[in-house]
Amino acid sequence: MVEKDRILQALQTVSFPGLTRDIVSFGFVKEIHTEGSAIHVRLELTSERENVDRELSESITEVLTGLDGVETVTVDVDLQKPQTQKQGPIHPEGDLLKQIRYKIAVASGKGGVGKSTVATNLACALKSLGWKVGMLDADIYGPSQQIMLGIREGKLYANEEKKILPVEANGIQVMSIGFLTDSDSPVIWRGLMVMKAIEQFIKDVAWGNLDALVIDLPPGTGDAQLTLCQTLPLSGVVIVTTPQDVALVDARKGLQMFRRLSIPVLGIVENMSTFVCPHCGEMTPIFRQGGGRRTGEELDVPLLAEIPIDPALPPSGDEGTPLVMIAPDSPAAIAFQTLARNVIRELNGSQE
Secondary structure, three states: OOOHHHHHHHHOOOEOOOOOOEOOOOOOEEEEEEEOOEEEEEEEEEOOOOOHHHHHHHHHHHHHOOOOOOOEEEEEEEEEOOOOOOOOOOOOOOOOOOOEEEEEEEEOOOOOOOHHHHHHHHHHHHHHOOOOEEEEEOOOOOOOHHHHOOOOOOOOEEOOOOOEEOEEEOOEEEEEHHHOOOOOOOOOOOHHHHHHHHHHHHHOEOOOOEEEEEEEOOOOOOHHHHHHHHHOOOOEEEEEEOOOHHHHHHHHHHHHHHHHOOOOEEEEEEOOOOEEOOOOOOEEOOOOOOHHHHHHHHHOOOEEEEOOEOOOHHHHHHOOOOHHHHOOOOHHHHHHHHHHHHHHHHHHHHOO
């Protein structure tokens, strides 16, 4: 009889088709039964991918028949179709952080598009509208929210229930891996460690009652994004891009990933849309213009905001004084406020 530990180790080499994460860490493997040289595996999963049950059955059979002492393998896949996009995915652990009204992810297909700056100022703009807001910095490899929100010493404490207390800055509750690592030391972690860290930030932090938790995701479509989508019932995601075609191609990939995972896509933000001259007020499209709007029309999602280039934005982030809070009448801050109002509009629509 083959040991179940050996079977699990073998199944950890089977990735979900089209993704990098394995079926064991996804929680799809619900039952393993052995009898002599025969193995029976049962999976439960939700996917709209065509023939995914056949693909998984073939991969599992190939892997397990390679084990010593195995002669026959049977695989049952309980495949459910995803709910409509507005309903979001099914989470086996129930509605985590149900005391938080909205969980909003801010994502990008590639780095360097200003995603973290957008996330910071979106959180501050929501707060300026009277919302109680939290910020989860899930960008494990490049955390920056502790700097952008002005937290110079992020010492962490736990409450009586042994939950981590988020650090408050600018009236926003913040949790970041940056509180736990040296600012000059790189985070050299494999995917499993990244997934565990994000799960801990969700399950072991005393977030309390919030109107919105803004989640700054790392760029791309990797383990961190998948873990968050599979663990936390997200209310929606905001996709950040710049007007160039090279950025828009990656933004489309990111958008389609969230759609495949049945996460509502609230819309697109075109960052660095134009340069507003601080002397004459003339607007110049340095990186072209209108790509975000065209992409939104092609993929049937709204353009939430066009954020202009503002020379005050970089120093405001470095100094921990978000532009929305220190210069609310500036063109970029007004655009961020428009973004917040449009996000609220889309969130209200997604709850209908």
